[in-house]
Amino acid sequence: MARIVMKFGGTSVADLDRIKNVARHVKREVDAGHEVAVVVSAMSGKTNELVGWVQNTPKVVGANSPFYDAREYDAVVASGEQVTSGLLAIALQAMDINARSWQGWQIPIRTDNAHGAARILEIDGSDIIKRMGEGQVAVISGFQGLGPDNRIATLGRGGSDTSAVAIAAAVKADRCDIYTDVDGVYTTDPRIVPQARRLKKIAFEEMLEMASLGAKVLQVRSVELAMVHKVRTFVRSSFEDPDAPGMGDLLNPPGTLICDEEEIVEQEVVTGIAYAKDEAQISLRRLSDRPGVSAAIFGPLAESHINVDMIVQNISEDGSKTDMTFTVPSGDVEKAIKVLGENKQKIGYDVIQNESGLVKVSVIGIGMRSHAGVAATAFRALAEKGINIKAITTSEIKISILIDGPYAELAVRTLHSCYGLDKS
Ligand code: ADP
Numbered sequence: 471m472a473r474i475v476m477k478f479g480g481t482s483v484a485d486l487d488r489i490k491n492v493a494r495h496v497k498r499e500v501d502a503g504h505e506v507a508v509v510v511s512a513m514s515g516k517t518n519e520l521v522g523w524v525q526n527t528p529k530v531v532g533a534n535s536p537f538y539d540a541r542e543y544d545a546v547v548a549s550g551e552q553v554t555s556g557l558l559a560i561a562l563q564a565m566d567i568n569a570r571s572w573q574g575w576q577i578p579i580r581t582d583n584a585h586g587a588a589r590i591l592e593i594d595g596s597d598i599i600k601r602m603g604e605g606q607v608a609v610i611s612g613f614q615g616l617g618p619d620n621r622i623a624t625l626g627r628g629g630s631d632t633s634a635v636a637i638a639a640a641v642k643a644d645r646c647d648i649y650t651d652v653d654g655v656y657t658t659d660p661r662i663v664p665q666a667r668r669l670k671k672i673a674f675e676e677m678l679e680m681a682s683l684g685a686k687v688l689q690v691r692s693v694e695l696a697m698v699h700k701v702r703t704f705v706r707s708s709f710e711d712p713d714a715p716g717m718g719d720l721l722n723p724p725g726t727l728i729c730d731e732e733e734i735v736e737q738e739v740v741t742g743i744a745y746a747k748d749e750a751q752i753s754l755r756r757l758s759d760r761p762g763v764s765a766a767i768f769g770p771l772a773e774s775h776i777n778v779d780m781i782v783q784n785i786s787e788d789g790s791k792t793d794m795t796f797t798v799p800s801g802d803v804e805k806a807i808k809v810l811g812e813n814k815q816k817i818g819y820d821v822i823q824n825e826s827g828l829v830k831v832s833v834i835g836i837g838m839r840s841h842a843g844v845a846a847t848a849f850r851a852l853a854e855k856g857i858n859i860k861a862i863t864t865s866e867i868k869i870s871i872l873i874d875g876p877y878a879e880l881a882v883r884t885l886h887s888c889y890g891l892d893k894s
Pocket residue numbers: 478479480481482511628649650651652654655656657658659660661680684685686687688742
């Protein structure tokens with residue numbers, strides 16, 4: 471007998487038929503004698519609809535400012551998960567399975583105060599463990615917890631993955647299964663590159679890079695938690711027949727295991743390609759080249775919670791003036807330019823230029839640590855396709871390249887095949 475946390479994403483609970491199918495997956499594990507907790511997302515599209523309502527309300531009322539209270543944002547957008555946890559509990563009960571729904575505050579899942587992007591601080595798993603021991607399935611609303619102000623706090627988009635892994639750690643589950651609309655983690659987004667291959671295993675560090683560089687199959691924070699708490703996490707499909715052979719395999723279920731790199735026998739140099747859309751580039755021209763300039767630029771941006779990513783500084787010709795270029799999410803450009811404008815005197819630059827609609831493509835692989843020439847291969851392949859590179863950043867296990875938006879799919883396909891990742 472094992473203790474298993476099963477998480478089902480938006481497309482897996484998109485309507486009542488899909489919820490019935492989820493209930494059959496749960497029943498399979500319950501019938502095998504396992505203790506089961508389930509984490510659910512909102513029905514697909516629901517969270518977007520709720521966010522839209524929140525954003526439109528000030529406009530409809532005719533307010534001067536588009537801003538809204540983050541606590542009320544959370545009160546509204548957390549409701550999607552409340553619906554699906556209740557419906558799944560009803561579906562399970564109708565199949566004669568003892569089940570009960572739980573909201574984040576009922577467990578409770580304690581978070582910090584960052585409404586809209588809260589982090590889980592602590593989960594009291596004792597009630598859930600006790601109920602599971604009595605044969606009850608806990609059906610938990612993902613994406614939500616309880617802030618220090620005793621109000622609902624949500625965990626950022628895609629946060630149900632994080633709820634699931636955090637709960638798995640709190641109840642010391644033997645396994646956390648993330649069920650989604652693809653049957654595992656692929657070498658790149660299989661919806662963009664049909665030749666992408668499913669990985670049997672991927673190392674935590676690589677999955678962390680893939681997720682933070684744009685592969686939305688797992689929320690970044692969920693991978694961090696799985697790595698820190700050593701949660702055995704699988705990504706697998708909810709769309710397969712719940713009773714197909716092997717679906718209930720305890721040690722080796724179908725899907726992709728996220729694991730320590732030591733567990734991977736045949737490590738490739740490059741494991742995968744990720745991409746992130748809606749990047750923007752900001753350049754400050756003719757900056758004075760003196761100590762403290764970077765701090766004067768990036769300090770105020772950080773204080774305004776603007777996430778700066780790639781940074782490129784030119785070497786000045788005469789030691790007096792230089793140029794600085796960096797990227798931010800497209801949605802933050804206006805805010806960033808306003809902040810830089812307010813600090814113009816302190817920074818000391820001539821003009822600001824910006825360009826939106828860019829894409830960052832990234833090549834990821836632990837094998838890069840011990841192989842030279844990986845970046846050169848990417849640059850050559852992109853050049854052959856006439857794709858211009860606007861900025862580059864590298865780390866031990868990844869190379870990120872900024873390009874024009876319209877070339878995104880071509881670049882991802884090109885990089886995927888130049889490292890021999892296409893399935894034969
Ligand atoms: P859920 O609603 O189940 O949380 P998401 O839409 O958040 O599902 O994540 C699953 C999607 O992630 C897939 O449909 C796929 O298009 C996308 N994806 C991006 N990169 C990858 C990758 N490397 N492997 C698998 N899926 C990926």
